[in-house]
Amino acid sequence: MNIIEVSGLSKTYVKRKTKEPVKAVNDISFSVRKGEILGLLGPNGAGKTTTIKMLCGLLKPDQGSILINGVNNAKQRLQALHHISAVLEGNRNLYWRLTVRENLEYFAGNRGFSRKQVAHRIDTLLVLFNLKEKENELVNRLSRGMQQKLAIAVAMLAETEVILLDEPTLGLDVETSYEVRAILKEIVKDEDRTIIITSHDMAVIQEVCQRTIIINHGKVVADEEISNLMRLFDVRAYTVTLGAELTPAQQALLESEFITYDYQADLIQPLLSIELTHAEQLYQLFDILKRNETPVEQIDRRTINFEEVFIKIVKGEAVDETSLSISSELA
Amino acid sequence: MKLVYQFQANLRKQAIQMKRYAPNTIAMVLTVYIIFISIFAGIQLIGNPETQAVTIQYTIINYIFWYLAMMLVNGIGYQIMSETSEGTFEQLGMTPSGIWRILSMRLLGEWVLHSIMVVLLLFLSMLTTGQWLNIDIIAILPIFLITSLSMYGLSFVIAGLTIVFKQIQALLQIFQFVLAGLAFVSLSSIYYQLFLPITKGIAMIRAIMIDGYQITDFSTMDFTLLIGNALIYIIIGLSMYLCCESYAMKKGLLAHY
Ligand SMILES: Nc1ncnc2c1ncn2[C@@H]1O[C@H](COP(=O)(O)OP(=O)(O)OP(=O)(O)O)[C@@H](O)[C@H]1O
Ligand SMILES: [Mg+2]
Numbered sequence: 001m002n003i004i005e006v007s008g009l010s011k012t013y014v015k016r017k018t019k020e021p022v023k024a025v026n027d028i029s030f031s032v033r034k035g036e037i038l039g040l041l042g043p044n045g046a047g048k049t050t051t052i053k054m055l056c057g058l059l060k061p062d063q064g065s066i067l068i069n070g071v072n073n074a075k076q077r078l079q080a081l082h083h084i085s086a087v088l089e090g091n092r093n094l095y096w097r098l099t100v101r102e103n104l105e106y107f108a109g110n111r112g113f114s115r116k117q118v119a120h121r122i123d124t125l126l127v128l129f130n131l132k133e134k135e136n137e138l139v140n141r142l143s144r145g146m147q148q149k150l151a152i153a154v155a156m157l158a159e160t161e162v163i164l165l166d167e168p169t170l171g172l173d174v175e176t177s178y179e180v181r182a183i184l185k186e187i188v189k190d191e192d193r194t195i196i197i198t199s200h201d202m203a204v205i206q207e208v209c210q211r212t213i214i215i216n217h218g219k220v221v222a223d224e225e226i227s228n229l230m231r232l233f234d235v236r237a238y239t240v241t242l243g244a245e246l247t248p249a250q251q252a253l254l255e256s257e258f259i260t261y262d263y264q265a266d267l268i269q270p271l272l273s274i275e276l277t278h279a280e281q282l283y284q285l286f287d288i289l290k291r292n293e294t295p296v297e298q299i300d301r302r303t304i305n306f307e308e309v310f311i312k313i314v315k316g317e318a319v320d321e322t323s324l325s326i327s328s329e330l331a
Numbered sequence: 332m333k334l335v336y337q338f339q340a341n342l343r344k345q346a347i348q349m350k351r352y353a354p355n356t357i358a359m360v361l362t363v364y365i366i367f368i369s370i371f372a373g374i375q376l377i378g379n380p381e382t383q384a385v386t387i388q389y390t391i392i393n394y395i396f397w398y399l400a401m402m403l404v405n406g407i408g409y410q411i412m413s414e415t416s417e418g419t420f421e422q423l424g425m426t427p428s429g430i431w432r433i434l435s436m437r438l439l440g441e442w443v444l445h446s447i448m449v450v451l452l453l454f455l456s457m458l459t460t461g462q463w464l465n466i467d468i469i470a471i472l473p474i475f476l477i478t479s480l481s482m483y484g485l486s487f488v489i490a491g492l493t494i495v496f497k498q499i500q501a502l503l504q505i506f507q508f509v510l511a512g513l514a515f516v517s518l519s520s521i522y523y524q525l526f527l528p529i530t531k532g533i534a535m536i537r538a539i540m541i542d543g544y545q546i547t548d549f550s551t552m553d554f555t556l557l558i559g560n561a562l563i564y565i566i567i568g569l570s571m572y573l574c575c576e577s578y579a580m581k582k583g584l585l586a587h588y
Binding site for chain 2: 014095
């Protein structure tokens with residue numbers, strides 16, 4: 001069952017000073033299954049935060065509809081909010097003059113819970129987030145990472161089916177980012193909870209999520225299981241170690257046939273890195289090498305990382321035969 | 332029950348903040364106290380001894396209304412200004428009961444805290460000056476409560492404007508004097524009394540204190556105006572607020588961008 005159903009979502013902002021329209025989200029559709037952990041990935045300004053804010057009802061879409069657990073959040077905004085909570089970008093969505101515990105209690109109170117009712121849950125969360133010793137510390141004395149963890153704890157306290165996390169590791173140092181990721185992995189084990197995480201940090205998404213939706217310029221450019229995405233790109237990257245240098249004619253041919261190719265002649269052995277857009281292109285490669293009988297010493301399938309995959313997709317270099325829906329205008 | 336817990340949470344937050352900003356709170360308490368004492372002393376010095384007690388009562392009641400109106404109406408404006416720029420306002424925006432409910436709880440909390448404070452300080456001033464005012468609480472209380480409802484509505488007008496226009500310090504400063512005018516100047520025209528906030532309530536309290544009215548001496552018309560004014564402000568305030576909120580959600584104004 002789909003707990004979130006988004007169709008034809010669009011949002012255009014008007015810049016306050018110049019009155020210039022900015023198309024932040026442009027006809028996005030996707031759905032999320034109950035219990036799924038979805039990564040919303042995209043470069044700066046792609047429209048991630050805008051999408052998240054529309055999902056949690058803080059921003060009204062110009063077009064399109066959002067169903068949260070079957071509730072249309074345009075028509076029954078408050079009803080939909082029973083099912084969703086969110087941590088928005090940045091660390092300022094807490095009361096800096098209240099302590100850690102007071103923040104948790106205050107937000108729980110606003111959702112209609114007494115301090116007594118949530119006391120136990122707060123303790124559990126404080127332990128999970130490793131904030132127990134800091135519970136009586138003012139939030140403005142906490143580090144960026146602790147504030148971020150507290151913000152996530154606040155969202156979890158509501159015990160909604162859906163949690164949206166906008167850039168949960170933004171601005172954290174390596175160690176804290178690692179800790180937050182570890183906590184997220186812990187949280188996502190709960191099978192009843194649906195989580196959407198946005199980030200422009202691939203590592204976070206790859207580590208925590210099963211599926212990713214990549215958006216760029218307000219459009220969905222990929223919607224795939226991460227493992228599939230990796231496999232698709234993985235098979236096509238090769239490094240070929242050559243026994244002799246390529247001729248300029250061969251280089252020109254390679255350049256015209258392959259979108260991504262890199263040739264390094266100044267090594268002990270010339271090295272050709274190549275990526276194929278179709279499996280058949282491998283024959284083309286060999287044809288070109290065969291012209292001058294260039295000896296092939298070794299062929300390695302290059303392991304491509306998620307970051308490279310992401311950059312490719314965003315640049316629009318992905319391919320036809322795949323299930324990726326890449327709009328050509330993005331190239 | 333949910334409502335009670337929401338109220339508790341907001342009242343507690345206010346109390347904690349008052350405690351944590353102790354210097355501010357103490358300064359505020361002292362100011363109100365000094366003003367009370369000055370009213371007692373000042374009127375004693377320059378006033379006509381025969382009407383003295385009445386004038387003191389009247390001025391003090393006017394001042395209390397002004398003070399409360401400032402705390403509620405301007406207070407909510409300043410609160411929203413800082414919360415939209417800090418980002419906590421969006422967090423409130425995700426409360427399933429709606430932002431207006433949280434704001435209502437806060438107004439009620441402020442009202443309770445400041446009313447208690449004012450009453451205690453008034454008592455303390457009477458103790459220090461040795462002058463005991465004879466305030467007819469039974470008659471004044473219901474009028475005070477209903478008048479507070481129009482302040483509640485008015486607060487939402489300001490809340491809505493703040494969400495849409497953000498930095499409205501200048502407006503709030505002017506508004507401070509408008510509130511003072513409403514609290515201190517007595518207007519007897521029915522239209523003013525019906526459509527301007529606070530005015531009718533103050534006129535009635537004046538009648539109680541100066542002309543010795545009992546609550547039963549007021550006509551149905553008086554109460555119609557009083558309650559009508561409160562209803563008008565609640566309706567205008569809430570609907571205006573909700574319109575502004577909806578506009579802000581279209582334009583993405585709930586947080587600073
Ligand atoms: N309130 C606003 N008013 C005007 N333009 C806005 C507003 N909010 C966002 N934008 C613009 O809309 C586009 C999408 O912004 P959004 O914040 O959704 O991107 P994002 O994917 O979250 O980026 P980032 O990684 O930087 O957080 C950007 O070009 C941004 O400048
Ligand atoms: Mg963002």
